Amino acid sequence: MKYIFFDSSSIISLTQTNMLFLLEKLKSKEIKFCISKAVYDEIILPGQENYQFGWSSEQIAACIESGLIEVLELEEKEQKDYDLVDEQVNSIFSTKFGPIQILQKGELETIILLKRFKEKKLFSIDELITREIIDDPRKLKDIVERRYKTQLFLDEKKLKQFVDYVSDIKVVRSVDLVAYSFGKNLFAKYSKKSEHLLKSLLYALKDSGCAVLHEEIDKYAAEPH
Amino acid sequence: MVKLISSKERKKTCDLIQQQILNENGVPLKKISNNIASEAILTNDKNLMYFSYLPYILYKILTQPHLLHSPRWRSNKKIILDYVDSLETKELTDYVDRVMYFIGMFKTIDRDLYYYIKNIFEKAKVKKASYCYEHGQSINQTLSLTDANRIELMHYLNNSKINFEVGKDIISEKVAIIEDFFK
Numbered sequence: 001m002k003y004i005f006f007d008s009s010s011i012i013s014l015t016q017t018n019m020l021f022l023l024e025k026l027k028s029k030e031i032k033f034c035i036s037k038a039v040y041d042e043i044i045l046p047g048q049e050n051y052q053f054g055w056s057s058e059q060i061a062a063c064i065e066s067g068l069i070e071v072l073e074l075e076e077k078e079q080k081d082y083d084l085v086d087e088q089v090n091s092i093f094s095t096k097f098g099p100i101q102i103l104q105k106g107e108l109e110t111i112i113l114l115k116r117f118k119e120k121k122l123f124s125i126d127e128l129i130t131r132e133i134i135d136d137p138r139k140l141k142d143i144v145e146r147r148y149k150t151q152l153f154l155d156e157k158k159l160k161q162f163v164d165y166v167s168d169i170k171v172v173r174s175v176d177l178v179a180y181s182f183g184k185n186l187f188a189k190y191s192k193k194s195e196h197l198l199k200s201l202l203y204a205l206k207d208s209g210c211a212v213l214h215e216e217i218d219k220y221a222a223e224p225h
Numbered sequence: 226m227v228k229l230i231s232s233k234e235r236k237k238t239c240d241l242i243q244q245q246i247l248n249e250n251g252v253p254l255k256k257i258s259n260n261i262a263s264e265a266i267l268t269n270d271k272n273l274m275y276f277s278y279l280p281y282i283l284y285k286i287l288t289q290p291h292l293l294h295s296p297r298w299r300s301n302k303k304i305i306l307d308y309v310d311s312l313e314t315k316e317l318t319d320y321v322d323r324v325m326y327f328i329g330m331f332k333t334i335d336r337d338l339y340y341y342i343k344n345i346f347e348k349a350k351v352k353k354a355s356y357c358y359e360h361g362q363s364i365n366q367t368l369s370l371t372d373a374n375r376i377e378l379m380h381y382l383n384n385s386k387i388n389f390e391v392g393k394d395i396i397s398e399k400v401a402i403i404e405d406f407f408k
Contacts, residue, residue, distance in 0.1 A: 002406060009364055009379060016376070026407075042365065042375075052376055093361065097267045104365035120406050127364045127379075128387065135395075143387060144361030149263055170406070176399040180407070209379025216396050 002120040004177075005034050005110050006069075008042045009126035013174045013208040015056045019201070022178065023068055025186050036109035037073040040064070072113050082112050085165065089133065092159050093141065095150045102133055114169050123171050128211035131173070134166050175205050175212045179220045195221045230268065230317065235276075239313045242280055246306055251287030254280040262353050265370065266360050272320035274353060274370050279309075279324055281349040282342055289341070297335050304334065347374065354378045359387045 006014075014020050023033050035043075044064075047057020063069045074082060086108050091099035103111075107130045114121050125131045132140040137159055145152040181187065182198050191197040202217045228234035238257065245254050258280040265273035283305065286292050295301075308327055315323055328346050331339035354373035358364065364382075368375055 004406075008375070012376070012379065031407075046375070050374075052374065056376075095267055098269075100266075100361065101269050101366050102361060103363050104369060106365050107363055122402070122406055127382070129358060129361060130363045133363075140361055144359070147360050148267075150267065170402045172399050172402055176396075176403055180400070180403045206383055207380065209376075209383055211382075213394065216394055219394065219396050 001117075002031050003034055003114070003117050004031065004122045004124055005036070005114055006039065006124045007110055007127070007130065008039050008106055009130075009209055010124040010174045011035060011039070011060060011069075012043060012056060013126045013205050013210045014178075015059050016208045017201070017204040019174075019178060019205075020059055020063060022181050022186060023063065026177075026181060027068060032070060033068060034070045034072050034113070036106065036113050037071055038105040038109040040071045042106050074109055074112055075116075078112050078116065081115070082108055085111060085162070088158050088165075089162050092133075092137065092155055092162060093144070094153045094155070095148060097150070100152075103130060111166060111169065115165075121169065123169050124174060124177060125171055126173050126175075126205070126208075126210040131171050131211070133162075134169060134171050137163065173205075173212060174210050175202050175216070175220070178202065178205060228264070230270075230273075232313075232317075235317065236313045239309050242283065243306055243309050245280075245287070246283060246302065246309065249287055249293060251284040254284035254287065258284065258349075259356070262356055265353075266357055266362070269370065270317075271370055271372075272317050275321045275324040276317075277353060278346060278349040279312075279327065281352065282327075282345050285345045285348075286338075286341070292338060292341065295335075295337070297338070301331070301335055301338060304330070347377070350374070351377050351381050355381055355385055358382060359385060 014022070027033065043053070044057050044061055047053040047055075047061075060069070064071055086103075089103050089108070090101045093100040093102065107125075110123060111134075114123055123134070125134075129140065141152065141154055178201050179198065182194075182201065187197060187201065199217055199221045202212065202220060206212050206217065238261070241257060242254065245251065245257075258277045261273060261277035261280070265271070265277055292298065308330065312320075312323060328342055329339075331342060350371050350373035354367040354371040355378065357367035357370055358378075362370070364375070364378065367373065368378065
């Protein structure tokens with residue numbers, strides 16, 4: 001079995017751009033799409049209170065109802081890991097006033113759930129900060145340091161522990177999944193002008209909040225994979 | 226930095242805000258708002274973050290000639306000054322409620338101003354959330370600190386500076402990961 005976990009940003013981007021149907025096409029007997037309970041709470045509950053989220057929440061809820069997306073909860077023994085990683089990652093950076101909280105329940109729960117599985121697994125994240133803290137935390141430190149009006153401290157030991165902990169977690173974005181799907185002809189019915197279509201799809205995701213550069217979209221369009 | 230936890234410093238800030246309202250000079254309020262937001266980020270304090278919305282809203286009001294030229298402006302100005310004055314004596318832990326009270330206060334007094342403030346309040350939350358995000362906090366963390374609307378924030382962040390600064394071409398790496406996964 002292989003697993004793709006989504007954080008809220010990524011599943012919302014796919015929903016808002018009408019691309020949730022891809023999950024149906026990409027799903028196979030050996031691929032499962034999952035979200036954590038906290039991510040479920042982040043995307044479904046606001047939809048019950050806020051019209052702006054309502055339609056997106058309904059669509060995601062239908063995917064859960066049909067079994068296309070599975071909601072997973074932490075087991076009791078995983079709660080200890082959660083607390084440990086929470087403490088670790090949320091004190092990697094600090095100022096003289098105390099540690100800086102970077103990740104919250106949704107992202108943390110997903111990281112712990114991903115660790116549950118030894119098989120191939122992906123974490124689909126569209127927002128930059130969570131992706132960078134897993135992919136390249138040092139670069140993130142250099143950038144954010146300039147923004148704090150006080151000195152930013154990096155706890156090397158905790159950073160190393162966290163980097164080691166997440167080393168087997170591969171991060172992708174909705175644009176990467178869509179570009180791959182495009183290469184597999186999953187959008188074939190829409191248009192023959194393929195470069196234009198691919199760019200349109202990727203820009204739609206960018207406009208929905210996926211952190212992707214214009215250059216990357218151009219590159220994907222020039223060499224579809 | 227990090228002074229506003231003390232009531233003395235909050236009083237100073239309120240006095241500064243009142244001064245700008247009296248002079249009808251909105252521009253310095255933007256900076257005051259950013260300074261308060263910076264402290265809110267450092268201390269992870271939602272009440273302070275809400276406090277930062279107030280000078281931002283007032284900055285927007287004071288830069289809108291149609292609001293300043295409205296026949297109601299004189300009485301609105303007095304109401305706002307009294308409100309800021311009352312804030313000086315409030316506990317920091319009440320600021321979320323106090324700012325919400327400010328938003329609702331004009332509902333029955335000046336409907337136009339009420340809707341304007343309501344819109345600007347939503348905008349302020351997204352602006353400050355983006356400010357938090359640029360300080361290296363995840364979207365969820367910024368949402369919890371600011372109460373911004375997730376979808377509006379995601380749209381807004383699309384063109385935020387940090388996406389261009391930190392962003393790099395990671396396509397080759399991501400393509401290899403995905404192809405290996407679906408193999």
